[in-house]
Amino acid sequence: MIAIIADDLTGANDTGVQYKKNGYSTTVKIMNDNDVSSSMFKTSDVVVINTDTRPLSKKDAYDCVFKLAEKLNSVNNLEYIYKKVDSLMRGNPAPELEAILDSTDAEIAIVASAFPDNGRIVTDGTLLMPDNKHVDITNIFNTETKRKAVNVRLINVREGAESLKQYMEGQMENGADIFVFDTVSNEDLATISDAAMLIGKKKIFCGSAGLAKQLGRKKKAEQKYDGTVFIVVGSRNAATAHQVRMATETFKLPVVLVNSEEIIDGRYEKAVSESVEKAKEYYLNGNKVVIIAIDSLFEEYTVVLRATATENAKSLKVAESLGDIVKRLYEHIKPVTFVATGGDTAFQICNFLGSDGMELVDEIVPGVPIGILREGMADGSSMVTKSGGFGDEDTLVKVINYLMVNRK
Structure with missing residues (x-):
């Protein structure tokens, strides 16, 4: 069982569908506190919850996600929580990720916000915007959370999953608990995913649809449409x-x-x-x-x-x-x-x-x-x-x- 927390409905869907393509039964829910329980997963392997918190203040977004993640943390057999963030870093990505870390027993967060299929890449911890503006993602997580965020450079990612795992463990010993990854391709995202799975700590995955895409093998669905x-x-x-x-x-x-x-x-x-x-x-x-x-x-x-x-x-x-x-x-x-x-x-x-x-x-x-x-x-x-x-x-x-x- 996997839970995805998204801050808007299109983001919930474009991330959730990556799991559906990988063979998981997947349902998107508009948030209702009364529904947050193990029963959500009776008919779905993956439940995506849209909190609609993107336009809220940092505090209100934090409070909303904290309450939701706290309830999810009590769900038995939940493999992990995936915090979906906007690939342009709009909204409240840092407060919402911190809310999940504060309300659960997860120790680290894997942040890979790039979405190469849609031209969103991250280098030196910085996202290049469509209008040529830059967003320093590492700085956002360092200044808007109380945790230590470190940028993992592309050269480290390209050394492979095992080497990347060892690099991250070394950074953890120095106090790092949020890892912001450089990513320019789907292959980079696959390496990040593989390395994270090798680390024996409870973790939160945080990204756009790109990282979710790497979590299984593709299985094409069939459906007919009319009208x-x-x-x-x-x-x-x-x-x-x-x-x-x-x-x-x-x-x-x-x-x-x-x-x-x-x-x-x-x-x-x-x-x-x-x-x-x-x-x-x-x-x-x-x-x-x-x-x-x-x-x-x-x-x-x-x-x-x-x-x-x-x-x-x-x-x-x-x-x-x-x-x-x-x-x-x-x-x-x-x-x-x-x-x-x-x-x-x-x-x-x-x-x-x-x-x-x-x-x-x-x-x-x-x-x-x-x-x-x-x-x-x-x-x-x-x-x-x-x-x-x-x-x-x-x-x-x-x-x-x-x-x-x-x-x-």
């Missing part, structure tokens, strides 16, 4: 804008633009109802794939590691509107496969549909999993989730092709 595809875009990331453009040009897709200004200014019902009617019109005209996107998608936007409370409130309102639009559409149109871009968007779709999680099925492209919604009005419907910054320009094209090829 209408609604691609719901709540992310304003430039990568997503390029992906939407290519998808619309490739397949001549209709796009419903949701008026975010009306939603924020109090004309919520007008914006939502107009978007629902426009999407229904496209569906009735025979369109099998419809894109629903916020109208600010194509505006200039840069990556923000921590938004202000006002910005978070506005983003939440827009995300809620997208979930509401999906719910109203589902009352009239089914079967449906949903494609959600952005963690808040995916969360609100599940929230409005009354779903308590997803049973993961497959990974379409790196970082883009597909699963089956469980519970709620859309129980059994398929859903694809994608973080806003993930993927190449043709990622949505590949998602649509996958869904079309795998039709019943």
Whole structure:
């Protein structure tokens, strides 16, 4: 049994699906304190719990994860906890990892946040951001926790698992308990995983989907999809804008633009109802794939590691509107496969549909999993989730092709 703690829903899914591909039965749960017990694992080898703590303050995120990890620590036969962190280090990676270490009997943390399949690499303890900014990961863990974090250089990783294990044991003798690894390839992540397993101490794994990918052998899942595809875009990331453009040009897709200004200014019902009617019109005209996107998608936007409370409130309102639009559409149109871009968007779709999680099925492209919604009005419907910054320009094209090829 393995537990994964993630701070948003797309991250929960793109990490959990790595285990599913490795042959583990995997379920994603939206956090509910009452459900944290051994019973969570009755039908799944891996349970991924989305705490939705990315926008919280450091203290609130710490408190939430501490309580969750404390309960998980009492689950019998739990092999380890995997702390999923954002590959761009957004949110509260250090306080949340420290919360797990404080609330469990784990002695060390293995931090490998790189995701080479999506161009995220770490060298000299530093992450290179898409906009050419740098994030010193080792410094984050040293300054935002009370523990000693050390950077493990690529030269040490490349010496192999046994040598790396000995190097880490030497660092432990000098007081290190958080290891931040340089990583530029999947092979590096595999070596880190192998070395960690050789160390006879209880450990917390901490990374993005890249490290999870190395935890078993690939086992392809099979599933067929039918009905209408609604691609719901709540992310304003430039990568997503390029992906939407290519998808619309490739397949001549209709796009419903949701008026975010009306939603924020109090004309919520007008914006939502107009978007629902426009999407229904496209569906009735025979369109099998419809894109629903916020109208600010194509505006200039840069990556923000921590938004202000006002910005978070506005983003939440827009995300809620997208979930509401999906719910109203589902009352009239089914079967449906949903494609959600952005963690808040995916969360609100599940929230409005009354779903308590997803049973993961497959990974379409790196970082883009597909699963089956469980519970709620859309129980059994398929859903694809994608973080806003993930993927190449043709990622949505590949998602649509996958869904079309795998039709019943």
